[in-house]
Amino acid sequence: MEKTIMTVTMNPAVDIQYVVPEFMPGRWFRASEVDRSAGGKGINVSIILQQLGYESAAMGFLAGFSGEYIRDTLRRLKLTTNFVNVIGESRTDIYVVDEVGHMETGIAEPGPYVPEEALGRFMKNFERMLSRARLVYIGGSLPPGVPQDAYKDLILRCKAARVPVFLDASGPSLTSALEACPMAVKFDHRFLFSTLGYPMGSIDDILNLVSGIHDNGVEWSVTTYRMVGNIFYTPQGIYMVDIAREEREQMVSLLAIGDALMAGLIVAILEGMDVERAIRFAQACSLEDTLHVKKGIRGRQMVEALMPKITVEKLR
């Protein structure tokens, strides 16, 4: 049986995007466009992987009506799922996209409480799924009840099974997970600066930070720089990535752009692309996702057409 990619979303959400021209607080608006989708980082990565032609299995916790909506959406997309259902209600996250002001406003819920027995059931499923995994992606926030070192635990289990792990997290769950050294990490450098006590500000400060993570054994890391550009730390050096101005001006929504980037990077590494092409491909996935309200990408061809719009500069 062919091995698959596993994605873990401990705290899935129903993502609702409202397009509201000239949005501002304290007033009543009618949305000119609405997009409702199953979300949470791992689920987004699963959906985008499918759009890139790759199968995956999505895991995590679901609850209540929102959970049923998420599961049903994934079922209709013919995605493989293995969720543990708990009492409560999965999150609904609201995004207001202001096309005129080019701003996005978001509100996220905390998610349902996950009891110890449900976490135990998830871990058992995870172990079982690992035997058929070629790569594991873990992303997003932890719901109440799940300990902050849960990602570290999952990464250690993957390492024992010799399965590479990609991680996109923040807060204490990230700092704990870094101790287990996943293969690739996407993170918010502002959070790590404050947690690890690094001086913050210049590009050199960021480079020192990612170098430190790399020295601990992480092969790839990505951190956002100037909103839509990224710094990639790779096995062959550090790269600064930027997007052509004309493409920046066409951006509509930033929802799930980091997830598109990680899905692109997974595909690039599984296909054995060279480092610069891998970076360009991942960044083009992210860029394609920004060009429309609907979350995800409109196919691999669209992504490849955008690759020349990405500039990749080797810094070190």
Place this chain on the structure above:
Amino acid sequence: MLVEDLMDRDLTSLSEDATLMDAIEVLSRHRIPGIPIVDDDGRVIGFLSEKDIVRAALPGYVDLLEDPSYVPDMGQFMMRMRRASKDKVGRHMTKEVVCLKASDSDFHAALIMIKKNLKRVPVVEDGILVGVLNRADIIEHLMSE
């Protein structure tokens, strides 16, 4: 059309060392009438239905349950159910499981499900669970044609 076009790629399952209480909780939370039982590699080794759970509490009555007059009083039933809830799933699951392959035709799947009166059938590849086919999925498919 093939089973892989119709099946739900849901891998919700239990291992045989789970308790009936675990199974009841999963069936209730996932709103499903039965669950595949798998080994550590995800290979299907059994199936546990709601009927199997009732049989665990009332072994002599299950085939007569079509007629409600055979049901004993609820107090007794609850007491027996609580006692059985600590049993391992492996003790009460159906071991000779009817499975489909993803490459089976919709016609073959429909025949099997009608003939054996099954609501939910595991779909396997090399014996490993890859999804489930629900009777409702087939009916929906037939009606949409």
